[in-house]
Amino acid sequence: MRRGLRFLGWRPDSTSHREKLVSALGTTLALILLYGVTHLVMAEAALWVTGSMGASAVLVFAMPHGTLSQPWSVIGGHVLSAAFGVACVQWLPPGFWLAALAVGGSVVIMMYARCLHPPGSATAMIVVLGGPQITEAGFAFVVYPILLDVLVIVLFAVAFNALFDGRRYPLPLVRHQVSRAPGIAPEDFEHALKQMNAYMDIEFDDLLRLVELANNNAQSKGVAAADLVTGAYYSNGLPGRNWSVREVQQVVNRPGRAGRVRYRIVKGAGEGGNGICRVSEFVRWARYRVEPDEQRRLWHRVTGEEEAS
Template structure:
């Protein structure tokens, strides 16, 4: 095995990968974290004993990495930060009160915190550190009891979220939360995408994206395979069915047929309601064939998103939900 091949294999094993993020973006990440931790440090030391302040700053330092280096990551969004820290603090304090001084208490607190964050949909890795702080933070933190959740935890969460919103708002590509970031324009053509195109796009985004390049290509391949379905016909527009236009970003929308005559005549008038995406909540009227032209495929709501289904299944699910 050549030296280059060995180094490549070692890099892959260790998870090291190239980073196309610009120097400006890296400096902004560092500056934002500096400002966030500086303000937390000032507020915490003003209100709390020194021991408590030091422990919580350690936990918030981990959050600063996510909020300012990966501001658009799922683990960095406000509910992840707020829920992750507060729920983990509750778990940590509870474990310490129930099993003080036991050898398993720190591990149990972290494990239960992760479990609760999973079910509350607020996975935030620094939350594990917050749960641990509540158990091993010493007498100063133990004396706070459940007050630890309010101050310092929620106090510092509020401070760092405020800094993240204000600081990142100064730069359009970093606006936080992610829902405030600039939205992409709709695709203007259907040219096939190559790995080189994705690499170029990643460089243009100029923000750290927590996904490996190979995983991104695999997602593209799976999405393209899933997209190879027959286009909709007027007969596929059914009462109760939901239909997506499959456009990217803010132009995406889902319409549900709320009134339509029987049969499948293309020029039949149908009434629809936009149930997701652009114009959500609005209603409209069009011909059956016009909705078939607007829509790319039928969909159905599932968990936190929409999945592609056959038109008949979409209508059947809607009927079952109403029944």
């Protein structure tokens, strides 16, 4: 089951409940505002456009730091795609293939213009399939409601995301103090991304910051003998199949003799097994104290504050 879900693209989610609720709230409020502004003039056309703008709102408020969500991607993606869709309708004969051409052409235009935004292609299709009112509006439809709609979303996103810690929009408002990760230079990342030859929805500075934080965590202090707690979980922090989590079942300290730790392997290599070893051996093996989620599918480190509590 787990392999099947991973094949389908299912991944563990590290976002908090608060982050999910904030994303939903921002999306809802933005679309309410958008609906009101757009319907002031073109009610029927606005109904067609709302679908693609709804997708944009999800990206902007659920992934405010993503490259596909940045203002140029949102504005350029919708406006250029809408213009290409109008050009297809105005200058080419009608046919079943026209909507497909509008979508495919918009992808090429957005990628060359460096504003790839998937909902923009939906806007191109809406222009082709939207009916006589949109067709008659012609290129004026690109300005209103398309341009107005994206400006409403972007401006509201700037104000809304500024209300919450850890959220800033657009991305340059996020101030990362990025130092070079030991052994890895920014040029190494740039070269690796070019070798992958795939579109990555993450800003370069965010990628460096992620690696820097991971490196700092990897270099943090390990587990000491005094830190061992009965019933707590510890990980060896190794990659791949060598990774393992042990639950301490008993710590025996004997005066004048080496202490012993009785443990159970609850995850990873040797899962289901039991063992006993010296405290010094267990401490050398253990790298972090960890805790599982409710389904014991995702394990996270326990910080010093959590250990103290």
